[in-house]
Amino acid sequence: MTNKKRIYLDHAATTPVDKRVLKAMVPYFFSKYGNPMSIHSFGVEASFAIDKARKTLANFLNSKTDEIFFTSGSTESNNIVVKGTVKAYYEKFGKNALKPHIITTKFEHHSILNAFKTVEKENLAEVSYLNISKDGLVELEELKAKVKKQNTILVSIVYVNSEIGTVQVIEKIGGLIKMIRKNNIYPLFHTDATQAINYFSCDVLKLGVDLLSFSSHKIYGPKGIGALYFKQGTPIKKLFDGGEQENGLRPGTHNVPGIVGFAKAIEIVSETKKKESIRLIKLRNHLLDKILKEIPDSSLNGSKENRSPNNCNLRFKNIEGESLVLMLDESGIACSTGSACSSSSLQASHVLLSLGLRAEEAHSSLRITLGRNITKHDIEFTIEKLKQSVDKLRKLSGNVLSDYFKKNKVS
Secondary structure, three states: OEEEEOOEEEEEOOOOHHHHHHHHOHHHOOOOOOOOOOOOOEEEEEEHHHHHHHHHHHHHHOOHHHHHEEOOHHHHHHHHHHHHHHHHHHHOOOOOOOOOOOEOOOOHHHHHHHHHHHHHOOOOOEEEEEEOOOOOEEEEHHHHHHOOOOEEEEEEOOOEOOOOOEOOHHHHHHHHHHHHHHOOOOOEEEEOOOOOOOOOOHHHHHHHOOOOEEEEOOOOOOEEEEEEEOOOOOOOOOOOOOOOHHHHOOOOOOHHHHHHHHHHHHHHHHHHHHHHHHHHHHHHHHHHHHHHHHHHOEEEOOOOOOOOOOOOEEEEEOOHHHHHHHHHHHHEEOOOEOOEEEEOOOOOOOHHHHOOHHHHHHHOOEEEEOOOOOHHHHHHHHHHHHHHHHHHHHHOOOOHHHHEEEHHOOO
16 A cells, blocks of 8 residues: 655644754753742743743734733633623723623634624623625724724734635724724724734734734644733733733643744744745645636635735535545545534534625635645645546536535525
């Protein structure tokens, strides 16, 4: 049995740990394993490593070191932002205060969207969900119109969408928020920059953000570690009780190896971002152009121009996304579907529906996300296998899939 070539094209889901990152982490598992809260030499050694890592992240974001807080990842950071901001508002103004108003978009990552829905369900905040254009972009005029002078306390808009890769004009939004609030502290402005760190400027001063979330495992670092930037003086409260780690905001023993690996991954991104972005844009455009030209009834989801360098999200008429993913996997190619289907549900992707796509179109989508180790040869191989897979599935299905959606009224 011969070994099948394997091509990983799901870098928006996670990335492999860079060997240089792993090398930096290893000592903190075996010889430098102290708890950084301990005052003996082992603890001091670990504490020093965390301080150094915090400085690395602060330099990358152009922030102060005491504005960087380590978490388990962007999901935790996002929950702290949404729920911690609402909690801080009530602690300051009391339970009888005007209910706070918070704003986000309809196509955020579930860690933001569900956090918003939770505070809304618990009647802790009034929520506005911004519409998305067919190109996957936020309309600034709608955002401006949604802000309420009296009680809008938070605006959270994703920097780069994890599914379709479209990029928001965060710097312009930051300027708009600054103009709206003038001398007031509210509304705060947060962005989930998880998918942006690899390719775009995350200078928090230029972006004009008060809060920014990001994760290690999207940038060739370890899983289970992330960070939250929040501007000094920003009103936010902790969600968990425990020790005094992370200045009391995020209690729990530090993940020292993860923090060290995270910092090393950030260092590498700093050195390679510009060159790698240019390389991936060329590969991505080649992939998109050939697919759209050579596969009939194929379309791009979202803007081609305002898009992450590594993201291709396409839909194929009369194709079921999960079937396409599984067929490509048999050829050794790992992608993901634009549909959130499972064995018990046929709920279409909220991201794709927010663009105005029909459920059938959302279910026929495929996400391909490139990474550091992907070559031109990998792209050519993928194109050929994708053409073969789409052709085979269309011959098998005919119009059966379309009839199924109509009959079952799948949404």
